[in-house]
Amino acid sequence: QKVSVEVLDHLEHLALVDFRDAEGVERLQKAIQFADQLHEVNTDGVEPMDSVLEDRCLYLREDDVTEGNCTKELLENAREKVEEYFVAPPGNIPLPKLEERETFLQGS
Amino acid sequence: APWVPVVGLEIHAQISSNSKLFSGSQVQFAAPPNSLVSFFDASLPGTLPVLNRRCVEAAVMTGLALNCSINKKSLFDRKHYFYADLPAGYQITQQRVPIAVNGSLSYSLCIDNKMSQMVTKTVRIKQIQLEQDSGKSLHDDTRSQTLVDLNRAGVGLMEVVMEPDMCCGEEAAAAVRELQLILQTLGSSQAVMAEGQLRVDANVSVHHPGEPYGVRTEVKNINSIRFLAKAIDYEIQRQIEELENGGTILNETRAFDSKLGCTVPMRDKEGQQDYRFMPEPNLPPLILYDAKSLPANMNHQQVINIDWIHERLPDLPSVKRKKLVEQYGILPEHSFTLLNEDGLAGFFESVVKQTQMKPKKVIGWILKDLLSYLKQHSLTVKESPVSSFLLADLLNLLEKKEISSTAAKQVLAELWKGEGKTPLEIVKEQKLELLQDQKELEQICQAVIDGHENEVIMMVLG
Numbered sequence: 001q002k003v004s005v006e007v008l009d010h011l012e013h014l015a016l017v018d019f020r021d022a023e024g025v026e027r028l029q030k031a032i033q034f035a036d037q038l039h040e041v042n043t044d045g046v047e048p049m050d051s052v053l054e055d056r057c058l059y060l061r062e063d064d065v066t067e068g069n070c071t072k073e074l075l076e077n078a079r080e081k082v083e084e085y086f087v088a089p090p091g092n093i094p095l096p097k098l099e100e101r102e103t104f105l106q107g108s
Numbered sequence: 109a110p111w112v113p114v115v116g117l118e119i120h121a122q123i124s125s126n127s128k129l130f131s132g133s134q135v136q137f138a139a140p141p142n143s144l145v146s147f148f149d150a151s152l153p154g155t156l157p158v159l160n161r162r163c164v165e166a167a168v169m170t171g172l173a174l175n176c177s178i179n180k181k182s183l184f185d186r187k188h189y190f191y192a193d194l195p196a197g198y199q200i201t202q203q204r205v206p207i208a209v210n211g212s213l214s215y216s217l218c219i220d221n222k223m224s225q226m227v228t229k230t231v232r233i234k235q236i237q238l239e240q241d242s243g244k245s246l247h248d249d250t251r252s253q254t255l256v257d258l259n260r261a262g263v264g265l266m267e268v269v270m271e272p273d274m275c276c277g278e279e280a281a282a283a284v285r286e287l288q289l290i291l292q293t294l295g296s297s298q299a300v301m302a303e304g305q306l307r308v309d310a311n312v313s314v315h316h317p318g319e320p321y322g323v324r325t326e327v328k329n330i331n332s333i334r335f336l337a338k339a340i341d342y343e344i345q346r347q348i349e350e351l352e353n354g355g356t357i358l359n360e361t362r363a364f365d366s367k368l369g370c371t372v373p374m375r376d377k378e379g380q381q382d383y384r385f386m387p388e389p390n391l392p393p394l395i396l397y398d399a400k401s402l403p404a405n406m407n408h409q410q411v412i413n414i415d416w417i418h419e420r421l422p423d424l425p426s427v428k429r430k431k432l433v434e435q436y437g438i439l440p441e442h443s444f445t446l447l448n449e450d451g452l453a454g455f456f457e458s459v460v461k462q463t464q465m466k467p468k469k470v471i472g473w474i475l476k477d478l479l480s481y482l483k484q485h486s487l488t489v490k491e492s493p494v495s496s497f498l499l500a501d502l503l504n505l506l507e508k509k510e511i512s513s514t515a516a517k518q519v520l521a522e523l524w525k526g527e528g529k530t531p532l533e534i535v536k537e538q539k540l541e542l543l544q545d546q547k548e549l550e551q552i553c554q555a556v557i558d559g560h561e562n563e564v565i566m567m568v569l570g
Binding site (some may be wrong): 006010014015016049050052054055056058060061062063064065066067068069070071074077082083084085086088089090091092095096101 | 125126127131132133134140141142143145147148150152158160161162164183188190191192243244246247248249251252254255256257258274356382386389391392393394395410411426455463
C-alpha cells in the first residue's frame with residue numbers, strides 16, 4: 001500500500017521536509033512497512049508504553065529564579081535584531097500549493 | 109423555529125509563580141525584551157525541561173477548588189505548529205491525560221438585571237491541563253516584520269476547558285468572573301485579563317431544539333469580561349442571521365474587533381491544523397500522592413500530597429459569601445457586590461468592627477455611598493480617601509443621634525476631599541450638630557411660627 005501524494009504533500013507542509021526524489025519517498029514507504037510489523041503483536045489488555053522513562057521519578061524543581069538575564073548571548077544567534085527583539089517575517093509564509101512549488105511530488 | 113445558542117470556553121490562566129514551568133527564568137509582566145529568557149526558553153539545543161513544583165501545586169489547588177478528580181498520574185505531550193514566538197516548534201502540554209478532569213463551577217446571574225433575583229447555574233469543567241505559554245509577537249506592518257520577545261515563552265499556564273453548557277454572553281461572563289475570583293482567592297493565578305494573565309476563547313454555535321449541534325466557530329482576541337459577553341452575543345446573532353439567510357457557518361477561528369464590536373475571520377489560520385501530538389520524550393509521567401499512597405522513603409520535596417493541599421485550601425468565594433450573609437445578616441446580593449470589588453469585604457468588616465451601627469445599616473453606606481463614590485472617580489478600595497476608621501467614626505456619630513442622616517451625607521462629602529479632618533471636626537465646622545435640647549427646639553419652632561403668622565392661619569384653616 002503506497003503512501004498517497006496528498007499525504008506526502010500534507011507532510012511536506014506540516015514538517016517542512018522535502019522528499020526530494022523517488023528514493024526519499026521510497027525510504028519513507030519502507031520505514032512505514034518496517035514499523036507496521038508492530039501490528040503483528042497482540043497488545044490486548046496491555047497499556048501502551050510511550051517512554052522508557054515511565055518508571056523514573058519526575059524531578060520537581062523549587063520555584064526559584066536561577067536563569068535568564070542573558071539577552072546579549074541569546075541575540076548573538078539572531079541574523080537580524082531590532083533593539084533587543086528577534087526579527088521574524090510578518091507571519092507564517094505558507095509553503096506554496098503542490099501545483100505551484102518545485103517538488104519531486106509534482107511528477108508523481 | 110427558535111435558535112438554541114451553545115457556548116463553551118477555553119480559558120488560559122497564567123500561573124502565579126516566581127519562575128517558569130520548565131525553566132528557572134523569572135516570570136514578570138513588564139521587563140526589557142528577552143531579558144527573562146533562559147537557553148531552554150529560547151529552545152537552544154542541549155537543553156531539557158525541568159518541572160516547577162509550584163506550578164503543579166497551583167494546578168492541583170485549582171482542580172480541587174473546581175471539584176475535579178485529580179489524576180494521580182498525568183502525562184506531558186508535544187503539540188507541534190510553526191510560529192515565530194514558539195521557538196521549539198512545539199508547545200509542551202497535556203493532551204492525553206491532563207492533571208485534573210470532570211469538575212464543575214457554580215456561578216450566579218441576576219434575572220432581568222434585578223440584583224434581588226439571583227439564579228445559580230453550573231458549568232461542567234472538562235479538564236485542567238498544565239502547558240507552556242508562547243512568546244509575544246509585535247507586528248510591525250510598516251516594515252513588514254514581526255518583533256519577537258520571548259520573556260513570556262515558557263511561563264506556566266493552566267488551561268481550563270468549560271463544556272458548552274452556557275447559552276449566551278451573560279452566562280459566559282458570569283462564569284469567567286467567578287473563576288477569576290476563585291483563582292485570585294487561591295493565589296494560583298492573579299487572573300488579571302488586562303495583563304494577559306487570563307485569556308478566554310469562546311466556542312459558539314447555534315441549532316434548532318431537537319436537532320444536532322451546529323458548526324462551531326472559535327472566537328479569540330477578547331480582552332475583558334465585558335467584551336467577552338459582547339463578542340459571544342455578536343457571534344450568536346451573526347450565525348443566526350447567516351443561517352436564516354440560507355448561508356452556512358464555517359468551522360473557523362474569528363477575532364473579536366472591540367472597536368467595531370464584531371467578529372472577523374482571522375488571517376494566518378490556514379484551514380484545519382494538524383498538531384501531530386506525541387508524548388514528550390524528556391518527561392516521565394507526573395505522579396501525585398494522597399495520604400493513603402504517600403511513599404515512605406521519598407524526599408519530602410519531591411512529593412506532592414493532594415490531601416495536604418486540600419486541607420489548606422482557603423474559603424472559596426461562595427463560602428465567603430455565605431459566611432458574610434450568616435454573620436452580618438446582609439442580603440445574598442450584597443455579599444456578591446462585596447466580593448466583586450477587591451478589598452470591599454474587608455473594608456466592610458473593618459467598619460463593622462469599629463462601629464456600634466448594625467451591619468445591616470452599615471452595608472447601605474458601603475454599597476451606596478462609598479462604592480458609588482469610588483466608581484465615579486475610578487478608585488479602588490485601597491485608594492479610598494476615606495478609611496474604614498473615618499467612616500466608622502462618622503457612622504458612630506449618626507448612631508448616637510448626634511447628627512442626622514442628611515448631615516452624615518454632607519460630612520461624608522467633605523471627608524472625600526481627604527483633607528485630614530475628622531468627622532467631628534467637620535460637624536463642628538459646618539454646625540451640623542443635632543439639637544437634642546427639648547427646650548431649645550421648642551423655642552426655635554415657636555420662633556418660626558411667630559414669624560410666619562399668615563402661613564399659620566392658612567394651615568389652621570385647612
